[in-house]
Amino acid sequence: MIVNLRQLRLLLIVIPLLLVFIFMYKYTLPEVEENHLVQPEPKELYGEFLTWEEARQYFNKYSSATIMDLDTGLQFNVQRRGGSNHADVQPLTAEDTATMKAIYNGKWSWKRRAVIVEMENGRKIAGSMNGMPHGRGAIAGNNFNGHSCIHFRDSTTHGSRKVDLTHQMMVWKAANVVEKQIKTLGAEDSIRLFFTAIDQGEMKIAGSLLDGEEEAAILELFRDYDYIRVSDIIKLSDNNYKVNVLLAYDGGRKQLRKDILLRLTKKKSYWHIDVGSIVVLLQQPGA
Numbered sequence: 001m002i003v004n005l006r007q008l009r010l011l012l013i014v015i016p017l018l019l020v021f022i023f024m025y026k027y028t029l030p031e032v033e034e035n036h037l038v039q040p041e042p043k044e045l046y047g048e049f050l051t052w053e054e055a056r057q058y059f060n061k062y063s064s065a066t067i068m069d070l071d072t073g074l075q076f077n078v079q080r081r082g083g084s085n086h087a088d089v090q091p092l093t094a095e096d097t098a099t100m101k102a103i104y105n106g107k108w109s110w111k112r113r114a115v116i117v118e119m120e121n122g123r124k125i126a127g128s129m130n131g132m133p134h135g136r137g138a139i140a141g142n143n144f145n146g147h148s149c150i151h152f153r154d155s156t157t158h159g160s161r162k163v164d165l166t167h168q169m170m171v172w173k174a175a176n177v178v179e180k181q182i183k184t185l186g187a188e189d190s191i192r193l194f195f196t197a198i199d200q201g202e203m204k205i206a207g208s209l210l211d212g213e214e215e216a217a218i219l220e221l222f223r224d225y226d227y228i229r230v231s232d233i234i235k236l237s238d239n240n241y242k243v244n245v246l247l248a249y250d251g252g253r254k255q256l257r258k259d260i261l262l263r264l265t266k267k268k269s270y271w272h273i274d275v276g277s278i279v280v281l282l283q284q285p286g287a
Contacts (some may be wrong), residue, residue: 045070047116047126049175052086052155055127058119059087067129067150069103070114070174078101080146081138086155086167088135094143104131112166112200114174117150127152128170165189168203178205183270188233190271191243193260199228209266212275213234221282226252241262245281 045068059065059080067089068075076099078089091097103113117127121241133146151167153175170177190209197206199212203219210219222228225247231245240263247256260281263274 005238045116045124046176047124049127049153049171049177052152055117055125055152056087058121058123058125059117063090063120065089065119065120067127068116068118069098070116072103074099074103076103078150079139083149083157083158088182089150089151090137090147091142091144092138092139094141097142097144100131100144108132112170114170115150116174117152125152126171126175128167128174130167165192166200169193169196169200169202171219173202173205179208179270182208185270187239187241187264187271188235190264191233191241191273192230193244194273195228195230198222203274209271209273210275210278211267213271215275218275218279218282225249232275236261247281 010155022186061082062078064077064079066075066077076096077092078096079092080087080089082088093098101108104111112128112130115127115129117125119125128151130149133144133148135146137144137146151164151171152170153168154163156163156165168181169178172181182190182193193210194206197203197209198219201223203216206219206222207215227248229246230243231246232242234242236242240261242256242258242259243262247258248254249256263277263279264271265274266272
């Protein structure tokens, strides 16, 4: 028998390489796949939907919390200084104040924003804040002249002692329960929520309450107005309401008040406003 030394040497090289490849495939590749499978999917961050009476147990006077703005992800620290119907807070430092002001695009505002309030014990609770320094302030050097307010589920204002729908809408957003809460509303409260959402720039929420075509384009036209207020809502029949609406434009210096007729229908377990019945509000300012 004649042995081909050249082929033998080739086999001696190939066989060890083949064994190494099999070993790597059997032990290394499955481990990579397994590590890939156990990776948790990224989840959006929302807060617990706790009432003010529950939340205040974790937010005692002079305790601190970290506030995260839901839309921008920016965070800053505050201290609770008081408040009985909701939390009155102040930014801890000048840097915290600067971050808070950046959330409001560099200009203090009464507009509400959905926030996650992380307490000292790590608990994250859905809340709503306004961005206007008012009243008294007591933290030296934080560049914040007064305090601001943080509301939670079912909290009330100090003046009227009533639940503020605008704050509650933002709490719902921070807790990711908007649709669930909308289903609990009657027709009149649905109308108020619709205009509240537009006033606060929450067009996604407003759009969910409309029934008809071209919702996004029609809602975009509302941006011509600086703010929108609803006063009287009068029920005319089962699905028809007369609504008195005040619209401000030209930097709030001019106002337009109108009575409009809204037609509502109930779909998907909650009330929707017919798009055609709100077009009357969308004429150009001053027309």
